[in-house]
Amino acid sequence: MTDPFDQLAAPIEPRRPRTTFALDLRARLIEALDPDLDLDLGGSAGRRHAIPNDLPLINPKGAATMASTTTSTSGTAGAGRPYTDGIWSVVAYADPDAGIRFVTDVLGFTEQVLVRDDSGRIVHSEYRWPEGGIVQIAGTDPDNPFAPEPGQKGGLYVITQRPDEVWARCRDAGVEVLRPPEEPHYDPGGMGFAIRDPEGNIWSFGSYAGGSTG
Amino acid sequence: MSRPTASAGQRQELIDLYDTSLPEVYGYLLARCGSANVAEDLTSETFMAAVDAVRRGTVPELSVAWLIGVARHKLVDHWRRSGRRRDAVAHRDRPGDHAVDDWDVVLDRLTAQATLAELADHHRSALTLRYLDDLPVREVAACLGRSEGATEVLLVRAKAAFRARYEHRREGSRP
Numbered sequence: 001m002t003d004p005f006d007q008l009a010a011p012i013e014p015r016r017p018r019t020t021f022a023l024d025l026r027a028r029l030i031e032a033l034d035p036d037l038d039l040d041l042g043g044s045a046g047r048r049h050a051i052p053n054d055l056p057l058i059n060p061k062g063a064a065t066m067a068s069t070t071t072s073t074s075g076t077a078g079a080g081r082p083y084t085d086g087i088w089s090v091v092a093y094a095d096p097d098a099g100i101r102f103v104t105d106v107l108g109f110t111e112q113v114l115v116r117d118d119s120g121r122i123v124h125s126e127y128r129w130p131e132g133g134i135v136q137i138a139g140t141d142p143d144n145p146f147a148p149e150p151g152q153k154g155g156l157y158v159i160t161q162r163p164d165e166v167w168a169r170c171r172d173a174g175v176e177v178l179r180p181p182e183e184p185h186y187d188p189g190g191m192g193f194a195i196r197d198p199e200g201n202i203w204s205f206g207s208y209a210g211g212s213t214g
Numbered sequence: 215m216s217r218p219t220a221s222a223g224q225r226q227e228l229i230d231l232y233d234t235s236l237p238e239v240y241g242y243l244l245a246r247c248g249s250a251n252v253a254e255d256l257t258s259e260t261f262m263a264a265v266d267a268v269r270r271g272t273v274p275e276l277s278v279a280w281l282i283g284v285a286r287h288k289l290v291d292h293w294r295r296s297g298r299r300r301d302a303v304a305h306r307d308r309p310g311d312h313a314v315d316d317w318d319v320v321l322d323r324l325t326a327q328a329t330l331a332e333l334a335d336h337h338r339s340a341l342t343l344r345y346l347d348d349l350p351v352r353e354v355a356a357c358l359g360r361s362e363g364a365t366e367v368l369l370v371r372a373k374a375a376f377r378a379r380y381e382h383r384r385e386g387s388r389p
Contacts (some may be wrong), residue, residue, distance in 0.1 A: 005373060007321045008330075008345040012282070014237035015244050021254050022236060025261060029232055032265045033225045 019132035088126075088134045089156055093199050096122050096139040102197055103127055103137060106173045107158075108166055131160055155194075155202030159209050163191045166205050170195050184208060220268045227276055228268050232261060235278045239285050246289055246342055248331060256292055260285040286347065286357060290339045297335035317377055322384075329380045337372035344369055 016022070093099030103109045108130065115124040125137045135156065160166055167181050170193075179194040184206065192206025220228070239260055244253040263284050267273045273280065330338050336358070343354040355365035 004317055004319045004321060005341070005345045005376075008326060008341065009348055010245055010346040012238050012242045013245060015241035016237050017240045017250075017254060017257065021257075025236075025258055026229070026232060028258075029261055029265055030225075030229060032262060033220050033228065033268070 020130050088136055090136045090138050091156070091201055092138045092140050093201075094140050095199070096137055099137050099197075099199065100125075100127070102173075103135065106169050106175065107203065108169065109135065129158055129160075131162075133158070155204060157204045157206065159207070160205055161207055163193065163205050163207055167191075167193055178202065179204070186211075220265075224268050224276075228264060231264075231276055231278070231281070235281055238278055239281055242282055242285055243289060246346060247292070248327065252292065256285065256288045259288045263288070286343065289342070290357060293335035293339050319380075321380075325380060325383050329376055329383055332379050333372065333375055336368060337375050340365065340368050340372045341376060 091099070091103070100111070100114075104111060104127065109127040110130060112126040112128045112134070113124060114122065114126075117123050121141070122137065122139050127135050127137055129135070158166075163181065170177075175198075176196040177193070178196055179192070181191055181193040184190060184192050187206065187208035190207035192204065192208060194202065194204040196202055236257070240253055240257045243256045243260075244250065247253055247256065260281060264273075264276075264281060267284075268276070330341060333341070339358060340354060343349045343357055344351065349357070351362055351365055351369070354369075355362045358365060358368075360368065
């Protein structure tokens, strides 16, 4: 007779923890491995930082005149190897400071890096979605091919397991609703909605996290 | 005197291992403790212990298997810490009434998980290591800090306690 307890066998099934947890733990490991190393791990808001040479600048012309950098959150991994998703997207605003307030206060992104030149123009920025991913907020600059026109066509889809919370903030801010919260037919039990921000950029939020090829 | 520090190579090796093995360590713990919060705490403890071991130079081979071994100890420690609260439950088990030699059953997975979570911590640890992790008795004994003989006895009692609680749950769930 076989041992019924053999049915309890549970081979390891890999599971991804929350992105914020993974990032925080990675930063703690690096710090613990060598507390004397001065790694660029972020820190308190507004802390000044040396600007790494390999930042993917969204305004290459600004590189020579970068004046101030602020970072916050511990998102940047050590040794210049960010542990993050493979695609970043640029979102342009005619009034980038208002755009930054919108994506942080209303949508819920957190500021990770913001670099300005002497005139206050943004030359690089990273705004992290707490559940994974980065958008780069840019001003419009006719000379900069990397900065799209404001009110870009198309839009961004942002995955969140807390769409109700994001929706509540959007609703309270009175944003233009393109698609009210609903359960998509492709995401049973899920929720998604879409809005247009004050400059016309389209943002879609939802719990749907991608299909399977299997 | 400063604490021992890891060489640059070891440091990179551990961070690389973190990047590749995090889902396995977390997945191992999540499936066994059933709580994302606890799994995160134990995952943190596992990797911080790994940092400590690397700095002390006590890692035989830095690998996923070694990390899972560390995670296993953290899991057992966690259950041991919470064990006191389970004593009242443990006393209600009467292993003598439920020998398992003649038990022939197809286990319902969810009921089995709920049953494991109800057991006294040393019973849950023993069954998890022996059956979920499929470790030989010798390794279960080493992990629990008991002799092989004592572990054999513990396993018999743990299986009896499991059967009693499992059957109690199944009876309770009938319409």
